[in-house]
Amino acid sequence: MRRTIVVAACAALGLTVSGCSGSGGTASSPGASCDGKIDGKRTISTFYHGGGEEKKTFLSVVDSFNKSQDQVTVKVQSVPEGTYNDAVQAASASDKLPDVLDFDGPNLYNYAWNGDLIPLKDCLKASTRKQLLPSIVQQGTYNKQLYGVGAFDSGIVLYAYKSALKKVGARIPSGVDDAWTAAEFTDILGKLKKAGYARPLDMHMWYGRQGEWFSYAFSPIVQSAGGDLIDRDGYKTAAGALDKPEVVKAMKTFQSWYTNKYVDTEAQDDTPFLKKTSPIAWNGMWAYKNGYKKAAGDDLAVIPLPDFGTGSKTGMGSWQFGITRKAKDPDAAAAFLEYLLTKKSLLTMYDAVGAPPSTTAALKATDIYAPNGPMSLVTESLNQAPMVAVPRPQTPAYPTITQAFSQAVDDISLGKDVPDALKKAVDTIDQDIKDNDGYPVK
Numbered sequence: 107m108r109r110t111i112v113v114a115a116c117a118a119l120g121l122t123v124s125g126c127s128g129s130g131g132t133a134s135s136p137g138a139s140c141d142g143k144i145d146g147k148r149t150i151s152t153f154y155h156g157g158g159e160e161k162k163t164f165l166s167v168v169d170s171f172n173k174s175q176d177q178v179t180v181k182v183q184s185v186p187e188g189t190y191n192d193a194v195q196a197a198s199a200s201d202k203l204p205d206v207l208d209f210d211g212p213n214l215y216n217y218a219w220n221g222d223l224i225p226l227k228d229c230l231k232a233s234t235r236k237q238l239l240p241s242i243v244q245q246g247t248y249n250k251q252l253y254g255v256g257a258f259d260s261g262i263v264l265y266a267y268k269s270a271l272k273k274v275g276a277r278i279p280s281g282v283d284d285a286w287t288a289a290e291f292t293d294i295l296g297k298l299k300k301a302g303y304a305r306p307l308d309m310h311m312w313y314g315r316q317g318e319w320f321s322y323a324f325s326p327i328v329q330s331a332g333g334d335l336i337d338r339d340g341y342k343t344a345a346g347a348l349d350k351p352e353v354v355k356a357m358k359t360f361q362s363w364y365t366n367k368y369v370d371t372e373a374q375d376d377t378p379f380l381k382k383t384s385p386i387a388w389n390g391m392w393a394y395k396n397g398y399k400k401a402a403g404d405d406l407a408v409i410p411l412p413d414f415g416t417g418s419k420t421g422m423g424s425w426q427f428g429i430t431r432k433a434k435d436p437d438a439a440a441a442f443l444e445y446l447l448t449k450k451s452l453l454t455m456y457d458a459v460g461a462p463p464s465t466t467a468a469l470k471a472t473d474i475y476a477p478n479g480p481m482s483l484v485t486e487s488l489n490q491a492p493m494v495a496v497p498r499p500q501t502p503a504y505p506t507i508t509q510a511f512s513q514a515v516d517d518i519s520l521g522k523d524v525p526d527a528l529k530k531a532v533d534t535i536d537q538d539i540k541d542n543d544g545y546p547v548k
Contacts, residue, residue, distance in 0.1 A: 140229035148438035152206035163458035211423035219502035229440035237465040241491035254426035258461035261484035264409040270385035285418035305370035308384040320512035326419035331356035341501040344535040395460035422495035506538040
C-alpha cells in the first residue's frame with residue numbers, strides 16, 4: 107500500500123461487511139473461466155483508483171498495450187480513491203462490474219467471497235505465476251486460489267540518521283535477523299531524547315486512523331509478539347490471538363513511547379524526519395524516494411522493525427488487479443494482466459511509484475531493491491513472506507478487523523487501558539463473524 111488512504115469504505119462508514127456487500131451476503135453468479143483463446147476482437151473495461159503521476163503512468167501502460175496488438179482494447183474508468191470501494195459495491199449490486207477490477211489487496215478476500223472475482227490459475231501463464239514474489243501470491247490468494255495480482259508490493263521499515271544513532275552509541279542492525287529488540291529500541295529512544303531530540307520518533311500518526319495505516323504499520327508489532335489480528339486457523343475468532351498476554355505486553359511497550367513523549371504526535375507531514383528533529387521514522391518504503399534519501403544522503407540507515415519476541419515482522423501488500431465474473435472474455439482480460447506483469451511494464455510503474463515490482467526479474471533490475479541495494483531489506487522481507495512480511499488476514503471479515511484494530515491502536519496511543527482496548531477489538535471482530543455466520547466459503 108501507499109500512504110494514501112486505502113481503507114475499505116465499508117469500515118470507514120462503520121458498516122459491517124454484510125451491510126456493505128453488493129449481494130447482501132449471497133454469492134453472485136459465477137463468471138466464465140479462461141479457456142486459452144480470445145474470441146475475436148474485444149474491448150474490455152477496467153476501474154482504476156489512482157491519481158497524479160501514478161495514474162498518468164498506468165494510462166501510458168494501457169496505451170502501450172493497446173498499440174502492441176489489435177485484438178484487445180482496454181478502456182479505463184477512473185474512480186476516486188476515497189469512494190472506490192463504494193463504487194465497486196454499487197457496480198456489483200447493479201451487475202455492472204468492469205472486466206478487470208483494481209482493488210486494495212485486503213479487499214480481495216471480501217470480493218472473492220462475494221463471487222465478484224474469478225480464479226486466475228487458468229488465466230495466467232505458469233511462467234508468469236512462477237515469477238511472482240511470494241508476498242504477491244500470499245496477498246492475492248483466498249481459499250487456496252489466486253484471485254489477484256499486483257504490479258508492485260510494499261513494506262514498512264525504520265529510517266534513521268546514522269549520526270544520531272552514533273551519538274547515543276546505538277548499533278545499526280544489518281538485516282531482519284539482526285533487528286533491535288523492543289527493549290533495545292525503547293532504550294535508544296530514551297537516549298536520543300536525553301541527547302536533545304525532544305521527540306525522537308515519527309510514527310506518522312497523521313496518516314490517520316480512518317485509513318489503512320494503523321493496521322498496515324502496527325499489526326507487525328502484534329505478529330512479532332506471537333499474536334495476530336485474528337486466529338488464522340479457520341478465521342473464526344480474534345480471541346487468543348489479538349488479546350494474548352504477549353500482545354498486551356507489546357502494546358504496552360508501544361504505549362510507553364507515547365507516554366514518555368518519544369513520538370511526535372503533532373506532526374502534519376514528514377518535516378520531523380526531513381529536518382532531523384525526529385531522527386527515527388516508522389514509515390513505508392515509498393519514503394525513500396519521496397524525500398528521505400535526498401534529506402539524509404549517506405547518513406540514512408534503513409532498519410527492520412523491532413523484534414517483540416518472535417522476530418522482526420513487517421507489513422506488505424498493495425493494490426492488485428483481478429478478473430471479474432462479468433468479464434465478457436476472461437482471456438482478453440488475462441492478456442492485459444499478462445502485459446501489466448511484463449518486466450518492461452513493471453519497471454515503468456516502478457519509475458513512477460518507487461515501490462518494489464511484483465516479479466523477481468523486475469525486482470532485480472531496480473536500483474534500490476536489487477541485492478545490496480539501499481532498500482534490499484524490503485526485498486529480503488518480501489521473499490520471506492509470510493514469515494517476515496505478513497499478509498493482512500485473508501478473510502472477508504477484514505474490513506471489520508482493520509477498523510477494530512485501528513480503533514484499539516488509537517485508544518492505546520492516547521493512554522487508554524491496553525487490555526480493555528484489545529478486548530473491545532476482539533469483541534467487535536468476533537461479533538461481525540457471528541453476524542455473518544462465520545463467513546462460510548461459498
